Amino acid sequence: MTNSTSTFETRGPHENTPRDTPRDTPRDTPRDTPRGNTAHAIADLRRRVVGTVHTAEDPAWDRARMAWTVNVDQQPLAVLEVHDADDVQAAIRWAVDHGVDVTAQPTGHSAVSEAADGVLLLRTRALDEISVDVQRRTAWVGAGVKSGELLAALDGTGLTFLAGSNPDPTVVGMTITGGISWFGRSFGLGADSVVTVELVDGLGRLRRLSADEEPELFWAVRGGGGSFGIITRIEVALHPAPSLYGGRLLWPLEQMAAVLDAFRTATATAPPELTLWFHTYQFPPFPELPEPIRGKSFVSVAAAYLGNAVEGERMLAPFRSVKGIAMDLMGELPMAALGSIADEPTEPMPGLQSSHLLRELDDQTAAAIVAAVGPDSGSPLTVFQIRHLGAAFAAEVADAGSHGPVTEPYSVFALGVPAVPELVPAIHGQFARVADAVSAVDSGRTLLNFLESDQDPALWWSAGTRARLAAAKQVADPLGIVRSNRPIRS
Numbered sequence: 151m152t153n154s155t156s157t158f159e160t161r162g163p164h165e166n167t168p169r170d171t172p173r174d175t176p177r178d179t180p181r182d183t184p185r186g187n188t189a190h191a192i193a194d195l196r197r198r199v200v201g202t203v204h205t206a207e208d209p210a211w212d213r214a215r216m217a218w219t220v221n222v223d224q225q226p227l228a229v230l231e232v233h234d235a236d237d238v239q240a241a242i243r244w245a246v247d248h249g250v251d252v253t254a255q256p257t258g259h260s261a262v263s264e265a266a267d268g269v270l271l272l273r274t275r276a277l278d279e280i281s282v283d284v285q286r287r288t289a290w291v292g293a294g295v296k297s298g299e300l301l302a303a304l305d306g307t308g309l310t311f312l313a314g315s316n317p318d319p320t321v322v323g324m325t326i327t328g329g330i331s332w333f334g335r336s337f338g339l340g341a342d343s344v345v346t347v348e349l350v351d352g353l354g355r356l357r358r359l360s361a362d363e364e365p366e367l368f369w370a371v372r373g374g375g376g377s378f379g380i381i382t383r384i385e386v387a388l389h390p391a392p393s394l395y396g397g398r399l400l401w402p403l404e405q406m407a408a409v410l411d412a413f414r415t416a417t418a419t420a421p422p423e424l425t426l427w428f429h430t431y432q433f434p435p436f437p438e439l440p441e442p443i444r445g446k447s448f449v450s451v452a453a454a455y456l457g458n459a460v461e462g463e464r465m466l467a468p469f470r471s472v473k474g475i476a477m478d479l480m481g482e483l484p485m486a487a488l489g490s491i492a493d494e495p496t497e498p499m500p501g502l503q504s505s506h507l508l509r510e511l512d513d514q515t516a517a518a519i520v521a522a523v524g525p526d527s528g529s530p531l532t533v534f535q536i537r538h539l540g541a542a543f544a545a546e547v548a549d550a551g552s553h554g555p556v557t558e559p560y561s562v563f564a565l566g567v568p569a570v571p572e573l574v575p576a577i578h579g580q581f582a583r584v585a586d587a588v589s590a591v592d593s594g595r596t597l598l599n600f601l602e603s604d605q606d607p608a609l610w611w612s613a614g615t616r617a618r619l620a621a622a623k624q625v626a627d628p629l630g631i632v633r634s635n636r637p638i639r640s
């Protein structure tokens with residue numbers, strides 16, 4: 151499906167005036183003076199950049215504008231595959247001159263139409279630098295580098311970065327809105343492991359942010375997301391990971407209550423080096439899936455332990471005593487194989503999600519969860535997940551970024567795959583059932599990285615944080631042209 155935008159509002163270079171309040175979305179404030187036309191502006195963009203510019207006239211437009219979550223039907227004005235950091239700067243200056251908003255969307259794992267509609271959307275894949283400094287324990291990565299690519303580069307170094315479940319999101323994208331990692335219980339949030347950020351701000355100025363350089367913007371970008379400019383590269387701290395033991399155990403879904411019980415027992419005493427996630431899965435009857443899982447439902451525990459197999463197995467004892475293990479995928483893993491633990495899809499797919507943070511996981515809530523998504527529930531969810539957080543996630547960190555600690559010990563995440571539109575109401579109905587099941591212990595907050603596309607980031611940022619982020623945005627993007635999937639509304 152295409153959206154042929156033939157004209158759009160543009161301003162000349164001298165007509166831009168800072169707005170009183172920063173905004174991330176053009177819907178709040180209409181553009182000032184319509185001027186120019188799309189064809190001229192796009193021709194001007196093509197003159198200024200080296201990378202490829204796609205527009206609605208392009209036969210490959212639908213592919214170019216597509217997000218990883220393919221059900222988000224975003225309609226940018228144009229898509230630029232940037233060639234290098236100079237292209238980012240040229241693109242923002244063009245956007246300023248023509249009165250167009252701009253956003254970065256390397257993969258679209260967390261696509262929000264509001265951030266992308268009508269904008270110049272930048273694909274940063276070509277910014278693929280990975281420079282690992284084993285001595286300093288830091289790595290510079292370009293804005294196109296995926297989490298799995300940095301993990302692969304760290305293989306054999308005995309170091310890791312704060313990677314999440316899926317190897318496909320970019321290091322930049324997942325880190326600037328929190329970075330909920332397998333290793334967060336040991337080392338905290340990905341956002342707080344950022345050492346340096348280089349970005350092009352909303353006026354096309356290069357800025358370097360660190361604890362010593364522009365500390366307020368440095369605070370803002372570590373949890374405030376992509377609202378302050380387009381990041382070209384980032385330096386992240388690396389952490390010791392001499393060995394990794396982990397994987398998954400799967401049982402038939404009928405064992406859900408027993409496995410959830412074991413999960414609560416194991417997480418009550420787990421050391422920071424051990425992270426456990428509880429899952430239920432419903433695999434569709436697709437022929438491309440392996441026979442042992444095709445069309446079947448399972449309950450599972452996934453584990454990542456920064457330590458050896460003997461110790462790791464000792465901690466998994468509560469699960470080993472649950473009968474009927476259908477698959478045992480535990481083992482010693484190279485860091486590059488971290489993504490195999492959750493084994494999530496990396497190819498674009500439709501998805502709807504819902505998430506909650508829990509103050510605790512008590513008997514009543516556990517029973518309510520089993521009733522809501524267990525064997526007899528009729529749940530249409532593809533994945534239901536409970537992540538154990540706590541330990542360093544909850545710690546107050548000196549010089550922390552704007553994300554702030556996650557004090558809740560558990561996060562719940564539900565994923566539905568609307569393979570056909572008719573499934574959408576059933577999935578939303580199931581999200582409501584899950585919300586009811588956890589309501590007694592729901593903290594009312596939702597992790598920024600797990601917000602559904604139509605949810606307000608105020609479910610994570612406090613009013614005080616939003617006001618401070620808005621002030622930082624005013625400094626970096628006084629014209630309010632940089633849009634983010636997590637808009638800052640003070």
Ligand SMILES: Cc1cc2nc3c(=O)[nH]c(=O)nc-3n(C[C@H](O)[C@H](O)[C@H](O)COP(=O)(O)OP(=O)(O)OC[C@H]3O[C@@H](n4cnc5c(N)ncnc54)[C@H](O)[C@@H]3O)c2cc1C
Nearest residue numbers: 256257258259260293314315319320323324330376381635
């Ligand atoms: C299957 C799956 C598993 C996930 N697991 C985890 C997990 O374990 N832990 C976790 O923390 N999160 C997780 N997430 C959430 C994920 O981290 C976010 O979706 C993240 O935003 C993805 O980053 P991206 O750049 O790949 O996504 P995109 O959707 O391409 O970008 C998201 C936003 O990031 C900002 N952004 C990206 N690059 C730049 C840049 N160069 N400059 C400025 N802004 C930029 C933009 O505002 C953009 O709107 C998961 C998501 C999915 C779909």
